[in-house]
Amino acid sequence: MLFMCHQMAMKKEAEEKLKAEELRKAKAASDIPIIWILGGPGCGKGTQCAKIVEKYGFTHLSTGDLLRNEVESGSDKGRALQAVMASGGLVSNDEVLSLLNDAIGRARGGSKGFLIDGYPREKNQGVEFEARVAPADLALYFECSEDTMVKRIMARAAAAAVKRADDNEATIRSRLKTFALNTNAILELYNEKTLTINAERDVDDIFLEVVQAIDCVLKNKQKAAALC
Numbered sequence: 001m002l003f004m005c006h007q008m009a010m011k012k013e014a015e016e017k018l019k020a021e022e023l024r025k026a027k028a029a030s031d032i033p034i035i036w037i038l039g040g041p042g043c044g045k046g047t048q049c050a051k052i053v054e055k056y057g058f059t060h061l062s063t064g065d066l067l068r069n070e071v072e073s074g075s076d077k078g079r080a081l082q083a084v085m086a087s088g089g090l091v092s093n094d095e096v097l098s099l100l101n102d103a104i105g106r107a108r109g110g111s112k113g114f115l116i117d118g119y120p121r122e123k124n125q126g127v128e129f130e131a132r133v134a135p136a137d138l139a140l141y142f143e144c145s146e147d148t149m150v151k152r153i154m155a156r157a158a159a160a161a162v163k164r165a166d167d168n169e170a171t172i173r174s175r176l177k178t179f180a181l182n183t184n185a186i187l188e189l190y191n192e193k194t195l196t197i198n199a200e201r202d203v204d205d206i207f208l209e210v211v212q213a214i215d216c217v218l219k220n221k222q223k224a225a226a227l228c
């Protein structure tokens, strides 16, 4: 009985430590902008992120890249992830958030801001991120027709020296289906912090709108910091 009480107290203490650590991380992360980058496969998320990094020096974390790194490691986990990605489905929330959280933890010290590319892809991913990491300041949604997205991915695949395993017509269709199934719920839930951008235009025209939105977030952060 005494042993059980001791074990329960230890468990409670460990849970409280974990909570305190998560709160500490959330507080630290809230000082710098966190921006979610949303949009279907091939809409131009990665392209715009590269330009944002160049201008603002933010840390770019693409969930697709984090998952592909894990696949490349050849681990058992990587093999399981590859099967899901090749089917065009979504990897489990826990798996993605834990990769993301680790990467944020590694980069946090010197980061000027985080671009979380390809996340959330499902409503609960957003809810869990904000509970376990920090609230997002802004979500940029790059809106694009399916036809354009398919054309862009096929062109990227044709030009690539190493083609991505999921850049084939069947998997693209399945990725589009997964995207269509989950996106409205995300946009509804995060309506207030989402800016929808027409991504059917020239890369630089799209970027002008991106810059306006990010400048606005930075200004608000500065104002909030001055009030503290």
Ligand code: AP5
Binding pocket: 039, 040, 041, 042, 043, 044, 045, 046, 047, 048, 062, 063, 064, 065, 067, 084, 085, 086, 088, 089, 090, 091, 092, 096, 117, 118, 119, 120, 121, 125, 152, 153, 155, 156, 166, 175, 199, 200, 201, 202, 203, 206
């Ligand atoms: P991920 O790697 O994120 O792929 P994706 O969302 O399908 O997006 P892409 O990387 O293919 O395209 P992009 O929007 O970045 O476009 P890009 O800039 O390259 O995810 C892969 C898989 O991982 C998922 O299917 C899922 O299985 C899993 N996964 C990832 N995140 C997950 C999560 N959160 N939860 C669960 N599972 C997850 O542009 C494409 C092409 O178009 C390029 O050639 C580019 O040069 C060109 N282009 C870009 N913009 C323009 C423009 N304005 N005009 C003309 N051409 C343009």
